[in-house]
Amino acid sequence: MTGTATRYLYLTRHGESSPDESELTESGRRQAVLLGQRLRGCPLTAIHHGPLPRATQTARLIHEQLDGVPLQVSEPAGDYVPYLPERHELPPESADAMVARLAEFPAQEREQGPELARQALVRFTGAVDGDRPRHELVVTHNFLTSWLVRDALDAPKWRWMGLYHANAALTVIKYEPGRPAAVLLYNDTGHLPTELRAACFPAELRI
Helix, strand or coil: CCCCECEEEEEEECCCECCCCCCECHHHHHHHHHHHHHHHHCCCCEEEECCCHHHHHHHHHHHHCCCCCCEEECHHHCCCCCCCCCHHHCCCCCHHHHHHHHHCCCHHHHHHHHHHHHHHHHHHCCCECCCCCEEEEEEECHHHHHHHHHHHCCCCHHHHCCCCCCECCEEEEEECCCCCCEEEEEEECCCCCHHHHHCCCCHHHCC
16 A cells, blocks of 8 residues: 655665674764754654663663654664675676675574565555654664665665765655655765764775
8 A cells, every 4th residue: 555645765874883783882872862952853752662671772862852753663774784795696706705705694683684674674665644744763783774765866776885884974865656765865964073083984984
């Protein structure tokens, strides 16, 4: 059934985490709070987050800055490999390196990921039923954000690889009935001061 109202999907990656990924760093906590403050003017109806600690903590800190928005854990918003491409799908010059990189991830993430990615598309994308727009935030990880942006752009399935989403950056995708998805905002860190913005990116990207 085709939806009759527009969905606005807000996506963010968790804040900066500790080396063992068990919690947010002080910078990560500040990133989450500032993102929550930025979202105060948005008519959010729900905050979904993945089950891992770094996503859970980020979502809770965002939630504390908002007024009464329901907070709910969602397994499809977790951290996993969303699609495992065949070698022939990949650019010949980088296929070996990309396949080797995917093989480094835990078997569980690779085996369960494609089904969770399918569930994420069903749960979080497309127009919605009703006569009022829906605004939802998903606090997740780099891979799922990349997967959903790839889908919105109708790019090949393997093309989730190569996209990078900064910690606590904001992406917004619009799903309007009868129209292709539109990426309204991508990887925006305008709510973060310079020192927290730099912490979002790998060292080679900090300028």
